[in-house]
Amino acid sequence: MKTLTNKKPALLLMVISMFAILISSCKKDDDPAPIVYGDAKISVTNTASGSNAQDFYQGDTKLTTTAVAYTETSPYLTVKAGNSVLSFKNTGSTTNTASISVGLDTDASYTVFYYTNLAGTGLITGAGNDNIPPATGKVKVRFANFGAALNNTLNIGVTGGANLVTGLGFGNITNTYFTIDANLGLDFTVLNSGITVQIPSSNFVSGKIYTVWFDTNIATTAKFHVIQEN
Known part of the structure; x- marks a missing residue:
């Protein structure tokens, strides 16, 4: 098998070193800067007549300390900005009644609604607030x-x-x-x-x-x- 170690070793070492520096430089340039997300705020409203009171989650974290019954609106809850999954669950349950994937802006506030269609399927919608x-x-x-x-x-x-x-x-x-x-x-x-x-x-x-x-x-x-x- 042909090797390169016996051909102009000093020149080969310099070429390898230059190539390593080039690779290192390119890697630093291509690496995206880390994205640091702050917080956002959400209030949640239960509009589903006849529904159980709802707990509200971001990912696996329950944010409501008191479940939100029909016609009730929670105080503002602090959530992590960026991409995440929001969900409602019947209070005390681990099963989603509705969930949605969202992207939340840092320092923005939102109102999120739990509602049901004629078939009784739980749904989520929401909008940013004008402060x-x-x-x-x-x-x-x-x-x-x-x-x-x-x-x-x-x-x-x-x-x-x-x-x-x-x-x-x-x-x-x-x-x-x-x-x-x-x-x-x-x-x-x-x-x-x-x-x-x-x-x-x-x-x-x-x-x-x-x-x-x-x-x-x-x-x-x-x-x-x-x-x-x-």
């Missing part, structure tokens, strides 16, 4: 539809005025907050159903931010629930 308060005399409000039994989409508008939202479907959250006068009430209508429900202005306080979510367990009525976010 900038509105001007005095105004409120910010967004809307979410968790009415599985409703036969149509929702329109939401100022009482006696124009619609803010049209055609809000089941499982959806508006992708923006709407700024309105704090002394205004709202109406929501289930299309082609004859169902219209008023949300009195007393639910809103100047300078606050809200999510209003809707649900029902029968097709002939609908309910609203108000979460104050700040």
